[in-house]
Amino acid sequence: MKKILFYILVAVTSYFAGVLAYLGYLSLIYDQGIGSEWSKLLGWTIPPYLLIILPFYTLMFRWGRASLWLRTLLFTGLSIAAAASVPFLTGFGLWRLQDLFSPEMVLFMLLFASSSLVFTIGTFIALKKRGHKLFMLASLIIYIGAMLLK
Numbered sequence: 001m002k003k004i005l006f007y008i009l010v011a012v013t014s015y016f017a018g019v020l021a022y023l024g025y026l027s028l029i030y031d032q033g034i035g036s037e038w039s040k041l042l043g044w045t046i047p048p049y050l051l052i053i054l055p056f057y058t059l060m061f062r063w064g065r066a067s068l069w070l071r072t073l074l075f076t077g078l079s080i081a082a083a084a085s086v087p088f089l090t091g092f093g094l095w096r097l098q099d100l101f102s103p104e105m106v107l108f109m110l111l112f113a114s115s116s117l118v119f120t121i122g123t124f125i126a127l128k129k130r131g132h133k134l135f136m137l138a139s140l141i142i143y144i145g146a147m148l149l150k
Helices: 002-030 035-062 068-090 097-101 103-128 132-149
Strands: none
Touching: 002 035, 002 103, 002 132, 035 068, 035 103, 068 103, 103 132
């Protein structure tokens, strides 16, 4: 039971780590916050995370034979695919291939790539059965950071 709860914590923390990376980049580079668009950001990013990213992450870590290089390559491709699904959720769709490399799409790729990095760290901690308290402390910091940058 504790293992399942820890994996749920890893999944939620990885999502909010991506949101924190998105908001942090938006704040540092563009000097702006998300403001009243917070609910739209969650509405655009939660479905790709739950329907594309999270099942794939789970399958990859259940399949223990994949090398770290292969996982990194697949997670990068998956981040691009999840980011490409966001314009469909916003109602714009993808009209040209160059839209994949617009500044907005790079922000969404950063969100999903950061999420995969934290998920990878969390699952390795779960497999090693060490560092749970440190990960929970980091999770708390990530949640607070995401709420403060909002």
